[in-house]
Amino acid sequence: MERGLVVTRQLAEGSAIVAHALVEAGCRFFAGYPMTPFTEVLEHMAEALPPVGGLCVNAESELEAVGMVWGAAATGARAATGSTGQGLSLMQESIAEATMAGIGFVVLNMARGQGDYFQATRGGGHGDYRTPVLAPSGPADVTQLVAEAFDLADRWRNPVLVVGDYYLAHTWVDIEVSAGPTVPRPAPAWALDGTSGGSGRAKLVSPLGTAKQRDGVGYDLSEHYAACDRRRQEMTAGITPRSESSAVDDAEIVVVAYGTMSRLAAGAVAELRAAGHRVGLIRPITLWPFPAADVLRAADGARMVVVYENNAGQMIDDVRLALLGATPVVGINGFRTDSSAFGIAPDATVDALCSSVRSLLGGGR
Amino acid sequence: MRGTAYHPAVEREILFTGIGGQGVQLAARTLAEAAVADGRRVQLFASYGGMMRGGNSDSVLVVADEAVRAPPMVSSAWGAVVMHHEHAALAWSIVRPGGPAVVNSSIVAPEALEGRSDISVIPVAALDRAGALGAPMAASLVLVGVLAAATGLVSEDALLSTPERVLPSYRREAAAANRQALADGLSLVTLTHPAWSADPVST
Numbered sequence A: 001m002e003r004g005l006v007v008t009r010q011l012a013e014g015s016a017i018v019a020h021a022l023v024e025a026g027c028r029f030f031a032g033y034p035m036t037p038f039t040e041v042l043e044h045m046a047e048a049l050p051p052v053g054g055l056c057v058n059a060e061s062e063l064e065a066v067g068m069v070w071g072a073a074a075t076g077a078r079a080a081t082g083s084t085g086q087g088l089s090l091m092q093e094s095i096a097e098a099t100m101a102g103i104g105f106v107v108l109n110m111a112r113g114q115g116d117y118f119q120a121t122r123g124g125g126h127g128d129y130r131t132p133v134l135a136p137s138g139p140a141d142v143t144q145l146v147a148e149a150f151d152l153a154d155r156w157r158n159p160v161l162v163v164g165d166y167y168l169a170h171t172w173v174d175i176e177v178s179a180g181p182t183v184p185r186p187a188p189a190w191a192l193d194g195t196s197g198g199s200g201r202a203k204l205v206s207p208l209g210t211a212k213q214r215d216g217v218g219y220d221l222s223e224h225y226a227a228c229d230r231r232r233q234e235m236t237a238g239i240t241p242r243s244e245s246s247a248v249d250d251a252e253i254v255v256v257a258y259g260t261m262s263r264l265a266a267g268a269v270a271e272l273r274a275a276g277h278r279v280g281l282i283r284p285i286t287l288w289p290f291p292a293a294d295v296l297r298a299a300d301g302a303r304m305v306v307v308y309e310n311n312a313g314q315m316i317d318d319v320r321l322a323l324l325g326a327t328p329v330v331g332i333n334g335f336r337t338d339s340s341a342f343g344i345a346p347d348a349t350v351d352a353l354c355s356s357v358r359s360l361l362g363g364g365r
Numbered sequence B: 001m002r003g004t005a006y007h008p009a010v011e012r013e014i015l016f017t018g019i020g021g022q023g024v025q026l027a028a029r030t031l032a033e034a035a036v037a038d039g040r041r042v043q044l045f046a047s048y049g050g051m052m053r054g055g056n057s058d059s060v061l062v063v064a065d066e067a068v069r070a071p072p073m074v075s076s077a078w079g080a081v082v083m084h085h086e087h088a089a090l091a092w093s094i095v096r097p098g099g100p101a102v103v104n105s106s107i108v109a110p111e112a113l114e115g116r117s118d119i120s121v122i123p124v125a126a127l128d129r130a131g132a133l134g135a136p137m138a139a140s141l142v143l144v145g146v147l148a149a150a151t152g153l154v155s156e157d158a159l160l161s162t163p164e165r166v167l168p169s170y171r172r173e174a175a176a177a178n179r180q181a182l183a184d185g186l187s188l189v190t191l192t193h194p195a196w197s198a199d200p201v202s203t
Helices: A014-024 A036-050 A060-076 A085-101 A115-122 A139-156 A166-169 A221-238 A260-274 A292-299 A315-325 A350-362 B024-039 B089-096 B126-132 B136-151 B156-160 B169-188
Strands: A006-013 A029-031 A055-058 A078-083 A106-111 A160-165 A171-179 A204-206 A207-213 A244-246 A252-257 A278-286 A285-288 A303-307 A329-332 B012-019 B041-048 B056-064 B080-083 B100-102 B118-126
Touching: A006 A014, A006 B024, A006 B136, A014 A036, A014 A106, A014 A139, A014 A171, A014 B089, A029 A060, A036 A078, A036 A106, A036 A166, A055 A060, A060 A078, A060 A085, A078 A085, A078 A204, A085 A106, A085 A221, A085 A244, A085 B100, A106 A139, A106 A204, A139 A160, A139 A171, A139 A221, A160 A166, A160 B100, A166 A171, A166 B041, A171 B024, A204 A329, A221 B136, A244 A292, A252 A260, A252 A292, A252 A350, A260 A278, A260 A303, A260 A350, A278 A292, A292 A315, A303 A350, A315 A329, A315 B080, A329 A350, B012 B024, B012 B089, B012 B136, B024 B041, B024 B056, B024 B080, B024 B136, B024 B156, B024 B169, B080 B089, B080 B136, B118 B136, B126 B169, B136 B169, B156 B169
Parallel strands: A029 A055, A029 A078, A078 A106, A106 A160, A252 A278, A252 A303, A303 A329, B012 B080, B080 B100, B100 B118
Antiparallel strands: A006 A171, A171 B041, A204 A207, A244 A278, B012 B056, B041 B056
């Protein structure tokens, strides 16, 4: 919010808040192919970018969309694309290659549920790469995390994922929306400027390396791959895993949940605490790097850790790795979804989670 | 949380249900905008299938006197606005006993109400009334007006200020008729289920 000048409280749809966040963060090129619930963001970007001098393209497919974003980012623009998990499957080759080209951009996964946790945190592309992954809990913090995603993409010259879902896209909330000019960010020194020499800028940005006119002929790929590896290691060490936790200090049961599910869990923890039950919550904000040390600390003294996710059980693997057997881990997952097939789980409610946790509390050791 | 006592906020969950094209989403948006204008905190979750018309169209609105903590996915609701019997079963299953359900009796068959005599049904021939106003597409807003009058969930002034804000620019000409439909609903009933005073409904 501090980036803006005018702040008003208004009713806004999550997808519009995501688009607003992108524009506020300085995104000036956006490309994508429609797929619910990503379509909603694409539509808002088509409206939001032209007035600020930006460009939004409805591409022929997700393959073209990520390729266009690669091109825009290579010129130093803040650029983003996105889709649902299905569309991101198509983009994996380019995302992997971009890590080797040293090109940073933001990729939204407006997912249908949370079934793309593995895709986001492991990546479905080739090679020895990683992509940072940020998981907003909802409309309230998506603006901040999108800005941070661009900062990470710039800092590490690496694609960065922001994961949302249908709930984020389709929930209207009253929110303080700022409207003010964003400070244009100067193009980085390596960015292409259209010249083939003389400007000191790169002539080529590709997965085989960044080359200038005088760099000579040919590439030493082993050197390039070693440099990519060094950058990945620096990035891994340089990004502090983040989480937020509440009521974990004396908790018998600690719930681990991210994204929309973390807010349902927060509601359940508040109700259970009000009824005198010792239940706490830890919410990973970065899914990669995973806040393993935070989870271990939160679980200290608990007799059980519950991983609450809207998939068949994926983050539970990272939680088990974080705990290394120190605390028993139980998954609450595998929710039926409604007929829309957009990942809406009618049984994922505060009341239902309260009742599940109550039976776990009553179940003894 | 953080060691302090948890004081649950007063939250009023309203389920809007009907079929696509009946103005279910507009009705929910309208009530949400009015609540924001009144200074309340809201969350609204819209869910509808891929069909333009004929498929189910639902929305859950939570209006509260402080920030709404959990996402608006609920297993029970304080009240409902029911536009069509085709998808009314959800309303009958989640509205809490005593809760107000404003029902479009122009369309909803009486037998749809069987089995939940503990819900406080307010039948309104919304389609006929909106038709008489020359705006049959505004039927859902008649029901919103009735709900507002019966519950005081939003103020009259706030409600009547919303039509321009909730319509896309290419539909702005419908604002006057929509306001008429809201006003018609507001005039039909008096306060019977106050949302914000002592709670007459089991929570």
